[in-house]
Amino acid sequence: MSNMIHIDEKWLYINPETRRFNLLPKEEDPYRCQQSRRFKIKAMFIGIIGKPLYDAQGHLIHDGKYDIFPFVFQQMAKKKSKNRDAGTLETKPIQNINREAIRDMLLNNVIPAIVSKWPANMPKDVVIQWDNARPHQIPQDEEFIAATRQGGFNIRIVFQPAQSPDLNVLDLGLFRVIQSL
Template sequence: MENSTNSLIMKKTIHAERQDIYRALLQQSSDGKLKNGSIKHVAAIFGVCMRTVSRIWHRAKLQVENGSTLDLSSKMLQVVGRKRIHLDLNQISQIPLRRRTTIRSIAKSLTISKSTLHRRIKEGELIPHTNSIKPDLTDVNKTKRLEFCLSMITRPLLNSNPTFHDMFNIIHIDEKWFYISKSSKRYYLVPGEDEPLRTCKSKKFITKVMFLAAVARPRFDAIGNEFFFGKIGIFPLTTKEPAKRSSKNRVTVTLETKPILSVTKEITRSWLLNKVLPAIKAKWPPNHTGPIFIQQDNAKPHIDVNDSEFIEASSRDGFDIRLCNQPPNSPDLNVLDLGFFRAIQSLQEQEVLHTVDELVSAVQTSFDKMQSHELNNVFLTLQTCMKEIIKVQGGNSYRIPHIGKSRL
């Protein structure tokens, strides 16, 4: 479509230029004859060769003598030059998907050049798609997912549409590894600029720290003012250990931050009791009534929902905080996995880090920088995912639709 439009514009431009050349020649003529040097003069004005000007004049003169309509349009458009190579979409659809992962393999299967295929992709004839692997769901998993999504819908009143619960009493928690650097990173350099040199002793052992994050849905008053930002906290799973020997950076017995590389139920319970619960009680809106649910996934290091130590600690100070599990194999039902962790990581990766303390500080700073409306948007995405899960009867073969969250 774009090429046909460009061809039409070019055709109109050439036709208008030929008309201008003919009008300039008419001004140089007398009784149907050109003055001496007129063709050379007009050719210099329009920057074309004298032969082209002469051909236009004789063609127009012949049409006038025959009484036919004056037509100075080019007869060679779309006749000369390289012909456009069109893709046979039916032929492409017959190529196995495993051979449609690179431009080189598709071009080889179609026996065309890579540059031609690349141009067709830029024009939109072929659509690049990034495919991510999803959890394998059993029938029991699908049933649990469907029940979970349906439990989040309020019973509608008579002649009213069903709606989702506001989810103001649900706190999502999850863990994620954050790395001090990535093994492969993209930069945009100016011509002649040296590429950056990044080194480490082994790509398999890049420094990393696991963080436990807890977020709830932000709350706003009737006129849109925020009174609860929803970010409970993000807590690094690290310990302080004394240095065993001196170095140029610190002396012996200096406390160093070390990541906890193996997380157990005892560690999870300790972080919930000593960090997550105090943060919830300190930041939770005072006017809230009713139970508060902490939603976790089914990872083995997570404690049971009926853990006695947690129940005892969570019921103090007038709070009613309970644990609940999301359906198995369902990262799309947790706002942290659904996009909030990735947003934090994108900010953290913009920093240059060298130590564990710098990594911890960068992640916590990125967490604090996230705006509450962005967190609220992820909750809207969660509700959209629930709608799609209900449509596919508990499966995960769906695409998240665009709903224009910024306009809602």
């Protein structure tokens, strides 16, 4: 289990009506626009976590925390509003998470985060465990295979067995805590 990394994605919903803020006495209430009461602001995040690693003396080598990345894109604002000028760069969530979005996230964020934070004295055979969701298809193109082999790494992706929520570490811990906040 020392070379096992868990990744999973989760839609997180933000409800402005029930959101609480801790403000200083002189701070103004934050402005939150909402299209309608039925419209909920949501964003998808992918989390990467592994087992904490210790040496023989019990000292922490690696904490197992890699990162959490949002599925977002940036575009220029087309119109002026009271929040921003026209032409201002704004960040928007990707609403349709498909194979291409997953592939881009793996290539540009997940694999580089694992390679950069992996302990140097550990073997570079890494297994990524993932759930069996429909858009989770392992890319087989040459660019992706080269990314999993860069720097002497051997990164493999395996799927957890169907109907086994007890193996999904991120849903059981991290995402429940974030959603409750």
